Amino acid sequence: MTGTYLLDYGAGNVRSLVNAVKKLGHDITFVKDPSDILKADKLIFPGVGAFGSAMTSLHTKGYAEPLKAYLAQNKPFMGICVGMQTLFEGSDETPDVPGLGVIPGRVQLFDSTTKAVPHMGWNTARSIQGLERAQDCGLEDQRSYYFVHSFAVPFAPTSTTAKEWVLTTTQYGDQVFVSSVRRGNIFCTQFHPEKSGFAGVNVLKAFLEGTASRGAEADLALIQNQQSMVAGALSALAPTYVPSPSLDQFTKRIVACLDVRANDQGDLVVTKGDQYDVREASTTESGKGDVRNLGKPVELARRYFEEGADEITFLNITSFRNCPLLDMPMLEVLRRTSETVFVPLTIGGGIKDVVDPDGKLHPALEVAGEYFRNGADKVSIGSDAVYAAEKFYALGGRGDGTSAIETIAHAYGSQAVVISVDPKRVYIHSPADAPTHHVIQPATPGPNGEKYCWYQCTVSGGREGRDLDVRQLVLACQALGAGEILLNSMDQDGMKQGYDLALVQDVRDAIRIPVIASSGAGAAGHFVEVFEKTGVEAALAAGIFHRREVPLEECKSACREAGIRIRAVDA
Ligand code: 1PR
Numbered sequence: 001m002t003g004t005y006l007l008d009y010g011a012g013n014v015r016s017l018v019n020a021v022k023k024l025g026h027d028i029t030f031v032k033d034p035s036d037i038l039k040a041d042k043l044i045f046p047g048v049g050a051f052g053s054a055m056t057s058l059h060t061k062g063y064a065e066p067l068k069a070y071l072a073q074n075k076p077f078m079g080i081c082v083g084m085q086t087l088f089e090g091s092d093e094t095p096d097v098p099g100l101g102v103i104p105g106r107v108q109l110f111d112s113t114t115k116a117v118p119h120m121g122w123n124t125a126r127s128i129q130g131l132e133r134a135q136d137c138g139l140e141d142q143r144s145y146y147f148v149h150s151f152a153v154p155f156a157p158t159s160t161t162a163k164e165w166v167l168t169t170t171q172y173g174d175q176v177f178v179s180s181v182r183r184g185n186i187f188c189t190q191f192h193p194e195k196s197g198f199a200g201v202n203v204l205k206a207f208l209e210g211t212a213s214r215g216a217e218a219d220l221a222l223i224q225n226q227q228s229m230v231a232g233a234l235s236a237l238a239p240t241y242v243p244s245p246s247l248d249q250f251t252k253r254i255v256a257c258l259d260v261r262a263n264d265q266g267d268l269v270v271t272k273g274d275q276y277d278v279r280e281a282s283t284t285e286s287g288k289g290d291v292r293n294l295g296k297p298v299e300l301a302r303r304y305f306e307e308g309a310d311e312i313t314f315l316n317i318t319s320f321r322n323c324p325l326l327d328m329p330m331l332e333v334l335r336r337t338s339e340t341v342f343v344p345l346t347i348g349g350g351i352k353d354v355v356d357p358d359g360k361l362h363p364a365l366e367v368a369g370e371y372f373r374n375g376a377d378k379v380s381i382g383s384d385a386v387y388a389a390e391k392f393y394a395l396g397g398r399g400d401g402t403s404a405i406e407t408i409a410h411a412y413g414s415q416a417v418v419i420s421v422d423p424k425r426v427y428i429h430s431p432a433d434a435p436t437h438h439v440i441q442p443a444t445p446g447p448n449g450e451k452y453c454w455y456q457c458t459v460s461g462g463r464e465g466r467d468l469d470v471r472q473l474v475l476a477c478q479a480l481g482a483g484e485i486l487l488n489s490m491d492q493d494g495m496k497q498g499y500d501l502a503l504v505q506d507v508r509d510a511i512r513i514p515v516i517a518s519s520g521a522g523a524a525g526h527f528v529e530v531f532e533k534t535g536v537e538a539a540l541a542a543g544i545f546h547r548r549e550v551p552l553e554e555c556k557s558a559c560r561e562a563g564i565r566i567r568a569v570d571a
Contacts, residue, residue, distance in 0.1 A: 004208065005040035007031045007067070007083075009057035012048030012412055015375040016338045016345075017080075017194040020201055023339075026208050037066035042208065043075065046194070047082025049413040051107060051151065052094025054082045064100065071102050074184040078207045081149060084181065084188030093151050103181060105161045107151045115173035116514040116537055118150040118415045118483055122310060122567045124249040125168035125179040125191065134168060136214040137187055138206030139180065143199040144251060144567045145191035146344060148377075148415045152177035152190060171247045185213045195344050195377065197305075197570045251565045252531050253538035254555055255311045255516055256304035256545050260330065260349075261318045263291040268329050270295045271317070272543045274494035276422075276462045278317070294546040298336045304545065305341040307552040308569030312341060313380065313486070313540065315420065316349025317461055328367075331374045338375030347371045348380030348420050348486075351404055364404030365411060372412060380418040380486055381405060383459035386466055389476035399480045409481030414513075417484075419477045422462050423455040423470045423503065424490040438471035442502050455503055462490050470503070471510050478511045485511065486540065489519040494543050496522025498529060505534045516540050524550055524558035531564050 004021070006028050008014050021028045021044075028044070031037055045067070047054045058064040071077060071087070085091055088099045091107035099107075110117045122144035127134035131141065147170070155169045155176045156162060170179035170190070180189045187207060193200035206212040258270045259278070271278045271292045280289035294300075301312050314337075316330050330347055337345060351371075354362050368379045381388075381404055388403035399406050409417045427446025431439040437454040445451055455470040474485050487507055489500040497520055504517045514537040517530045521541035530539050544550040559566045 002039055002041050004028045004042040004044065005031050005036055007037070007043060007045040007063065009047075009054060009061060009063070011053065011057070012046075012416065013338075013372045013375055013377050014046055015335070015373065016342065016377075017044065017046050017204075019339050019375075020194045020204055020342060021208065024201065024205050024208055031063070034062040034066045037063060037070050040070070041076065042078075043070060044078045044080070044207075045083035045086075046080040046192075047084070047086060048416065049082060049411065050093055051082060051085055051091035051099070052097045053411070054086055055094070055097045055099065058086065058100075068100055068102070071100070071186060074186070076185045076207070076210070076213055077187065078204075078212075079186075079188035080194075081190060081192055084190055085151065085153070087181075087186075087188060088153060091151055102186075103161060103165050105153050105156075105159065105178075107153050109151050110172065110175060112512045116512060118148055118514065119152070119172045119250070120148045120415060120484060120514050121146070121253050121537060122196075122251045123147055123170050123172060123179075123191075125170050125189075126247070127168050128162070129167050129182070133182070133215070136206065137167065137180070137182060137212040138203035139168060140199070140202075143570065144249070145179075145189070145193070145196040145200060145203075147172075147179075147191045148344070149190060150415065154178075170249075171243055172250055173248060174243050176243050176247075182212070187212045194342060197342050199570050201342060249565060251310070251567045252536075252559065253310040253516075254308075254527065254552065254559075254566070255313055255538050255540040256301075256309040256552065257313045257315065257518065257540045257542040258297055258300055258546075259315050259317045259542060260297050260333065261291065261316065262329070263293055267293075268297060268333065269293040270297050270300050270546060272494060272546055276490055276493055297333045300546065301337045301345075302340050304552065305343055308556060308567070309343060309552060310567055311344045311346065311538070312337070313346040313348065315380065316347070319350030328370070331370065334371065334375040344377040345375055346378040346380050346418055346486075347376040348382060348418070351379045351381045351408075352384040353404075363407065365407040368404070368408045368412070368416075372416070378416050378418050378484070379408060380420040381482075382420040382422060382461075385419045385421075385477050385482070386457045386459050386468060386473060388480060389457075389468060389473045390466070392476040392480060393472065397479075403480060405477060405480040405482050409483070414481045414483035417482045418486050418516075419474070419482045419484070420486045420488065421470055421473060422458045422488050422490055424458055424462065424465060425453045426456045427453045436467075437469040438506075440502055440506055442500075458490065470507060474507055474511050478513055482513065484514045484516065486516045487518055492520030495520055496544065498522065498526040499539070501530065501533055504530060504536055508534050508536050514538065521555075522550075524555045527555045528558050528562045528564065531559060532562065
């Protein structure tokens, strides 16, 4: 059968891509056999995870050679993220595994001394082949696209790659890298169009409708005649590839979070606690208040997407009780959400080894895989990360390869592993009162005038405190391979008094992976404050959005007015 095919090697979320293609009115068939590749009229190769595992899968499934033949025939091809990287000669991520070698150049690790790595979030893609060519591919210089990667191809203006392949560049911090390539009918993006809102949907549309191929034959003829097709454009647009602060358009992210659980009637609802207590104060006949019901998960997620949320997080907050793999209600929530929401989705709660009622053990990797296949881009690990960190220190500061963090990061890439931290302040009079913990001075003293505190990690939704502080946790998780920290605060949660800036700053300073500040947002100004004072990459809120107390756009406008780069709400 001819048509559009998807080359899936089993890593990560392809559901969103399939949904976006279907939304655009096109059918898509999964490649099941190497011979399918050459049958395709159009081929999309999305990639996530590590370069080495992507290449190994291509070889073990027998896809590498037909893929090279397909590319050599100059048939319409779209590579996404690692799907683009595999076309290069190799990657420093897995130096001993060669790439397909279709495009000259190597994929290299970002420098993390001056910025958080992975490059995770929204950034622009600036055309270097002229605006018209980028527009043919559905790209616009001023719009933002969602990137998530630690490795990229540095842009070298005088290279053959620049002259014959590079369509757009992007600046992250002080580095300019290749964010899309196009030659003939081959078009690839380092960013994820299927996660880039309506701006990304336009890019997919251009590929599916063939406008991305406009002028393809003429381009190839020029190259075959040894003429640089973009040399003129390159010199005219030189400033777009010389690093300059104004060209770094990486934005801060605003994340909407939905705490989800079953209420006493058994319906799955979005709830929201104050300091993690999600029940109403007034009691029912049973002696306890009802679980607060602030809406339905799928509908609310869609509303936040339309209002401009840069990411959406679902936390299954009672998953610690019992969550057999066969009965994960959040799978359905994800499946339905990914039909209409085209920004990154994170799912948390219950990412751990689980045992079904029949006694069958499902490792955390399998649980996470189920979520990825159903539309999640990242999983967030809470309690299990605390246990993994405790083990890390018990082993003398190393992992043994078995934790959920390690197994999931290895298979899906560290960018897919978020650690959700549920810390609680423990006030003390002197640092000597907590000699084994990292102690800081909070903004306001404790209830008995204590000037110091340490932040205790908790498990099971804050119900149990452990002898581990937040700094110990985040350092261990980073070492084990986590890609991002979602930093809650049990003290600030639902209080609307602003983020715990001392905590956020302390964690931001301790690690190099991105940090999402969470808990306490009560006004648009709190977003400005946390971004300006701590430098975190993202800020999350729940209650104020659910109750429509502060519109998302107001938070974005306040940041923009304060000179903080933030993604425009796209339509
Ligand atoms: O331990 O891996 O099963 O994960 C459980 C997950 O559920 C953890 O991510 C944990 O943070 C979350 N969780 C458990 N119990 C609660 C609760 O509220 N009773 N929610 C809970 C945590 C905090 C944030 C909240 C922010 C922003 N809620 O999710 O959205 O504090 O709120 P605000 O803007 O209204 O202040 P595991």
